[in-house]
Amino acid sequence: DGGITQSPKYLFRKEGQNVTLSCEQNLNHDAMYWYRQDPGQGLRLIYYSQIVNDFQKGDIAEGYSVSREKKESFPLTVTSAQKNPTAFYLCASNPNSNQPQHFGDGTRLSIL
Amino acid sequence: QKEVEQNSGPLSVPEGAIASLNCTYSDRGSQSFFWYRQYSGKSPELIMFIYSNGDKEDGRFTAQLNKASQYVSLLIRDSQPSDSATYLCALGGFSGGYNKLIFGAGTRLAVHP
Numbered sequence: 001d002g003g004i005t006q007s008p009k010y011l012f013r014k015e016g017q018n019v020t021l022s023c024e025q026n027l028n029h030d031a032m033y034w035y036r037q038d039p040g041q042g043l044r045l046i047y048y049s050q051i052v053n054d055f056q057k058g059d060i061a062e063g064y065s066v067s068r069e070k071k072e073s074f075p076l077t078v079t080s081a082q083k084n085p086t087a088f089y090l091c092a093s094n095p096n097s098n099q100p101q102h103f104g105d106g107t108r109l110s111i112l
Numbered sequence: 113q114k115e116v117e118q119n120s121g122p123l124s125v126p127e128g129a130i131a132s133l134n135c136t137y138s139d140r141g142s143q144s145f146f147w148y149r150q151y152s153g154k155s156p157e158l159i160m161f162i163y164s165n166g167d168k169e170d171g172r173f174t175a176q177l178n179k180a181s182q183y184v185s186l187l188i189r190d191s192q193p194s195d196s197a198t199y200l201c202a203l204g205g206f207s208g209g210y211n212k213l214i215f216g217a218g219t220r221l222a223v224h225p
Contacts, residue, residue: 042116042200042215043156058212090155097211098204100146103155 002027004104006091011109013078013085021076021107023091031097032074036060037088037106046089049074050097078109086110115139116216118201124222131188133219135201138182144204145177145184150218151197159199160186191223 035043045058049068063082092101148156198218
């Protein structure tokens with residue numbers, strides 16, 4: 001079945017540690033996105049990528065980094081510079097940026 | 113003013129009734145409008161999308177768009193307890209050099225038997 005796979009489902013970060021969240025899709029979609037959701041809040045865009053080897057900052061990119069070396073994969077690194085990383089992280093994709101986005105199951109990140 | 117406004121709720125309706133969820137927006141340039149359903153602890157799931165003024169129906173769901181008044185609504189007919197979730201309104205538009213979705217904070221719907 002085609003879809004978006006995020007891993008791990010739960011992740012814990014220690015002080016000063018970088019952690020990487022995985023997002024893989026087999027939908028052959030060009031565009032991929034990372035969002036952050038805090039309790040009771042809407043989704044906020046962290047980074048997005050429209051094609052391989054290209055990505056742009058979203059509204060809250062500080063403390064995060066991404067790469068897009070393959071069409072299927074768009075990993076997100078939460079760096080130690082992100083002082084409040086506890087949130088629900090969602091990866092999404094669409095065939096192009098004008099189409100509806102579909103989401104993975106998310107990764108819940110907490111601080112130890 | 114927030115770009116996308118939704119009443120946080122909870123909106124409580126009895127089983128079998130019509131639930132009406134509303135969303136207002138500030139950017140007149142928005143071209144595409146989406147409704148997502150999000151169960152507690154889960155990721156958003158696309159319910160409807162609408163691009164033109166008027167109504168669009170899909171089963172028990174109807175999306176209504178009025179660009180002049182800058183609002184989009186979602187009607188759920190014959191509401192079921194399984195419809196209890198948070199409904200997110202999202203707008204598509206071109207901003208900062210790219211097409212992006214802007215999400216509202218969501219309306220929590222509770223359907224009681």
